[in-house]
Amino acid sequence: MDFPFEITPKNFLISPDNPLQVQVKNISEKIKDVFVTVDSLLFRILNPTATEKNKSQIYSEMKAGETLHFQIGLLEEATLNLPIEDDKETYFKSIEGDFSIIYGPDLLYTDKNFRCVHVLSDFDKFLREMPLDPEIKYFPLALKHETEAIKKRKIEHDKYKKNHSKEFAEWNAKKELERKEREAERARIIAWQKVEKMKKKRRKCILM
Numbered sequence: 043m044d045f046p047f048e049i050t051p052k053n054f055l056i057s058p059d060n061p062l063q064v065q066v067k068n069i070s071e072k073i074k075d076v077f078v079t080v081d082s083l084l085f086r087i088l089n090p091t092a093t094e095k096n097k098s099q100i101y102s103e104m105k106a107g108e109t110l111h112f113q114i115g116l117l118e119e120a121t122l123n124l125p126i127e128d129d130k131e132t133y134f135k136s137i138e139g140d141f142s143i144i145y146g147p148d149l150l151y152t153d154k155n156f157r158c159v160h161v162l163s164d165f166d167k168f169l170r171e172m173p174l175d176p177e178i179k180y181f182p183l184a185l186k187h188e189t190e191a192i193k194k195r196k197i198e199h200d201k202y203k204k205n206h207s208k209e210f211a212e213w214n215a216k217k218e219l220e221r222k223e224r225e226a227e228r229a230r231i232i233a234w235q236k237v238e239k240m241k242k243k244r245r246k247c248i249l250m
Contacts, residue, residue, distance in 0.1 A: 046070035061115030068104040082139025
């Protein structure tokens with residue numbers, strides 16, 4: 043399925059001094075329910091419709107051709123100076139984190155009369171219980187340059203990773219296994235395509 047959005051900019055390189063202006067345009071011919079989420083220890087969506095822990099999110103019901111405008115900026119310095127919250131849900135991503143788009147024809151989640159979104163813990167639970175999986179696409183976030191507050195945050199992140207070294211090792215092993223499985227699947231598809239191509243050639247020779 044083709045990705046039904048045009049995103050500007052192409053790369054999410056964010057300066058601590060100025061928020062990044064982001065545009066998401068619905069280039070399909072259908073209405074899309076869209077949730078854009080930043081999951082990061084450094085960045086946040088400005089004026090979000092929902093926030094929780096490291097996540098900030100905006101919901102929009104986008105008509106064909108409609109463009110969603112928003113900004114991604116640095117967390118407040120007071121937040122950057124706080125210790126990274128250590129709870130039952132381990133944060134495995136890079137300190138910069140990522141930006142994701144979750145979309146579908148009608149996710150049936152938002153109260154559209156009030157244009158509001160439930161808290162993100164409810165949102166995550168809802169995604170697991172959906173009868174049909176929505177489409178999800180991820181984009182990595184990158185930092186243009188560091189500030190003193192960001193340097194301190196990185197030190198805290200290193201401590202956090204050290205405290206969760208076992209979980210990180212298990213997570214990395216899982217990701218490596220998934221990568222190998224994807225490679226094996228791609229190899230299987232390529233081999234199947236070669237066999238099908240040879241069959242077509244043989245049929246063509248027989249007909250001649």
